[in-house]
Amino acid sequence: MATAELQKRFIYFVIFAGVVILILIAFPFVEGGLRDYVLARFGLDVVEGQVVSTDGVAPTMMTTTMIGLVVNLFHIAKIFLWMALVISIVRFVAFLLLKTAFRGSGQSEISSLLKTVISIIVYIVAFFIIFQSQYPGVQLAPLFTGSTIIGIVVGLALQDTLGNLFAGIALQADQPFQVGDVVAFANKANGVIEAVSWRGVKIRTFQNKLLVISNSVLGKESIEVAPKGNLNARIVFFNTLYSNSPAKTIQIVRDAVRQVENVSQKIRPIVRIRNLGENGLDWEVKYWADDYTLYNDTDALIRQRIWYAFQRDNIHFAYPTRTVFMQQTAEEPNIDEYLNVTVERLSRIPIFAPLSDEELHKLARASKDRVFAPGEAIVRRGQEGNSMFVVTRGTVDVEILQGNLPKVINTLRESDYFGEMSLLTGEPRTATVRAQTETEVVQINKSALKPIFEGNPELVESICKMIEERKAILNAKSPDQAESTTQTDKGVMASIRKFFGIK
Numbered sequence: 001m002a003t004a005e006l007q008k009r010f011i012y013f014v015i016f017a018g019v020v021i022l023i024l025i026a027f028p029f030v031e032g033g034l035r036d037y038v039l040a041r042f043g044l045d046v047v048e049g050q051v052v053s054t055d056g057v058a059p060t061m062m063t064t065t066m067i068g069l070v071v072n073l074f075h076i077a078k079i080f081l082w083m084a085l086v087i088s089i090v091r092f093v094a095f096l097l098l099k100t101a102f103r104g105s106g107q108s109e110i111s112s113l114l115k116t117v118i119s120i121i122v123y124i125v126a127f128f129i130i131f132q133s134q135y136p137g138v139q140l141a142p143l144f145t146g147s148t149i150i151g152i153v154v155g156l157a158l159q160d161t162l163g164n165l166f167a168g169i170a171l172q173a174d175q176p177f178q179v180g181d182v183v184a185f186a187n188k189a190n191g192v193i194e195a196v197s198w199r200g201v202k203i204r205t206f207q208n209k210l211l212v213i214s215n216s217v218l219g220k221e222s223i224e225v226a227p228k229g230n231l232n233a234r235i236v237f238f239n240t241l242y243s244n245s246p247a248k249t250i251q252i253v254r255d256a257v258r259q260v261e262n263v264s265q266k267i268r269p270i271v272r273i274r275n276l277g278e279n280g281l282d283w284e285v286k287y288w289a290d291d292y293t294l295y296n297d298t299d300a301l302i303r304q305r306i307w308y309a310f311q312r313d314n315i316h317f318a319y320p321t322r323t324v325f326m327q328q329t330a331e332e333p334n335i336d337e338y339l340n341v342t343v344e345r346l347s348r349i350p351i352f353a354p355l356s357d358e359e360l361h362k363l364a365r366a367s368k369d370r371v372f373a374p375g376e377a378i379v380r381r382g383q384e385g386n387s388m389f390v391v392t393r394g395t396v397d398v399e400i401l402q403g404n405l406p407k408v409i410n411t412l413r414e415s416d417y418f419g420e421m422s423l424l425t426g427e428p429r430t431a432t433v434r435a436q437t438e439t440e441v442v443q444i445n446k447s448a449l450k451p452i453f454e455g456n457p458e459l460v461e462s463i464c465k466m467i468e469e470r471k472a473i474l475n476a477k478s479p480d481q482a483e484s485t486t487q488t489d490k491g492v493m494a495s496i497r498k499f500f501g502i503k
Contacts, residue, residue, distance in 0.1 A: 006096075015016050015093045020085045021310050063464040075134040079127075086126040090119050168242040180228035185213075185221050192293050198280065198283050203359040206296055231264050234295050240310075241280045246273060247282070249315060257287055262298045265286040276297070277498065280318025339364050342442060345390055349417050354462040359452045366448030372435040383430045385422035386446040391415065392441030399432040406432070424463065425495040445498070453500050464493050 037351055068150035094115050177183055177193055183203065184190035191205035200214040213221075226232040240249055250271045257269040267288045275282040275474040285302065289295050310317065346352050350358065369392075372378050379385060379398065399419065409431070412418060418433050423446060453459060498503070 009092065009095060014087055016088050017085060020081055020088070022084075024081055025146055027074075027081070056135075067156055075198065079130050079134055082130045083123075083127060087132075091195050094119060177224060177225045177285050178228070180227040182232075182295075183229075184224040184226075200301045214435050225490075226292045228292075230292075231267065231290070232292040232295075233288050234292075234299060235286050235288055235301050237274070237282070237284050238303070238306055239277060239280045239282050241316045241318050244281070244315045246281065249281075250315070252309050252313050252315065253283070253285055253306055256305040257302055260287075260298065260301050260305055262288050262290050262294050263302075277318065323360060342367060345392060345415060345442065346444075348415055349390060351463050351466045353466075354459050355452065360458065362452060363444065364446055366445070368443045368445075369441050370441050372439045372441070374435055374437050374439075376435050378435060378439070378441065379419055379422075379429045379431075381429050383429045384426075385419060385429055386426050388417060388419035388423035388444050389433075389441040390417045390444070392440050392442055395436040396439055397434050397436050399434060400430075411436070424499065426499045427495070450500050453496075453502055457502055460493065460496050464496065 022130065050083075050265075097115075179193050179196065181193050182190065183193060189205045189207075189209075189211055191202060191203040191211060194210070195202040200212055201214065201218055203211040204411045205211050236254075253271045254269055257263055257271075260264070263269065264287070269288075270286040272284060272286075274284045275279055285306075287298075287302070289298055339361060343357070343360045346355075346360050346363055346367075352363070355363065370378075371390075372394075377391060381399075391414055393414060394416070396412045396416075398412065399406045399408050399410045401407070412433075418431075419429065421427055422429055423444060426446070
């Protein structure tokens with residue numbers, strides 16, 4: 001098709017140029033014959049460049065004017081023919097250059113601006129050269145000088161027009177977009193580039209309206225360009241309830257989006273959580289469009305497919321909700337009941353068996369409840385301490401170092417206790433105790449036990465015997481610590497009395 005058009009234009013050009021050239025070649029003969037005819041008709045002759053009558057009398061003014069008119073008509077005709085030849089040559093050469101330089105690039109509309117500017121410059125230069133050849137006696141310099149003021153006036157009057165022209169030339173040199181690209185302007189409508197001219201750019205909006213923006217304004221705008229033929233990405237938002245599985249949602253949405261028309265199969269859609277919203281999970285799905293001009297329809301179709309996919313797989317969209325719970329004010333905890341429960345727990349601990357009910361109540365009042373998360377250390381090996389703990393809920397692991405690695409030597413459950421040596425003697429912790437599950441313990445500090453020892457010093461002896469039995473078990477499970485522990489046992493009684501200040 002392009003070759004046929006080129007051949008057609010070439011034939012027209014050769015025929016037109018050939019006719020004009022033949023006329024220009026024949027023109028001097030026609031001009032000479034007509035001149036001789038006119039001179040003979042009016043009885044005139046040319047002597048030393050002057051037109052005189054054959055009888056030696058100067059011709060009349062009317063005769064001179066008629067001859068001058070005929071001569072000027074010939075000059076004007078030659079100027080017209082030469083300009084016609086120049087215009088045909090320039091247009092044909094421009095057509096060849098555009099077909100060669102921009103073949104398949106889709107930039108013919110944008111490049112037409114540059115073609116027009118260059119053609120006008122060539123026409124102006126050619127006109128002055130041809131004019132000077134026909135009227136060599138006419139000086140063009142005064143004409144340019146006299147037209148300077150006119151040019152200034154015209155330039156001020158056409159300031160906006162010239163601004164559009166030069167801005168269009170700058171855009172042509174940079175070529176930030178081409179016909180068919182989707183563009184978006186700040187605070188303006190977006191659409192598809194439909195045409196580019198010396199005045200401005202025509203954009204077909206997605207409401208099928210024609211938006212015309214001048215080149216001078218366009219040069220000052222921030223433009224977002226989605227090139228034609230490029231895989232441009234789009235993002236569609238949706239949300240789900242917190243109760244819906246994220247992994248299941250990602251798989252379902254990705255499969256649904258990949259089946260939508262105009263979604264590129266070259267790049268897999270990306271489905272990800274955008275935010276943990278107030279009412280549910282906020283999602284975004286990123287896809288790449290084959291034809292970006294259809295993104296509005298594609299976005300809508302993706303939302304539709306997601307809705308149907310959610311209906312099939314029982315996934316729900318999140319929407320603003322408020323749940324109001326009505327309940328009575330919680331009753332104040334019963335102190336006596338709490339103390340009775342705590343006393344019962346303490347009474348099951350061997351080292352507190354010698355205590356009376358009254359002493360157990362005193363100890364229960366001074367104790368504190370503590371809650372620890374799974375994996376959280378309640379006490380650490382080597383840590384200074386002056387308290388012990390009773391497990392009331394959950395499970396804890398007792399860890400010691402074997403070499404450089406921690407080793408679990410015991411697991412304690414409800415009603416078990418640990419840390420009694422730090423409570424009684426103030427010595428550093430010999431093991432790390434870590435919550436295996438969420439664990440609640442009762443913490444008994446030195447300050448809670450001291451008044452009891454001061455009121456009944458004989459309790460120290462009974463407690464020491466039970467401590468020695470418990471430490472013997474620990475030494476059997478941890479031979480590395482047996483020697484240091486045995487040395488400590490020799491002075492347990494003295495350590496307790498010294499720590500609590502009992503004489």
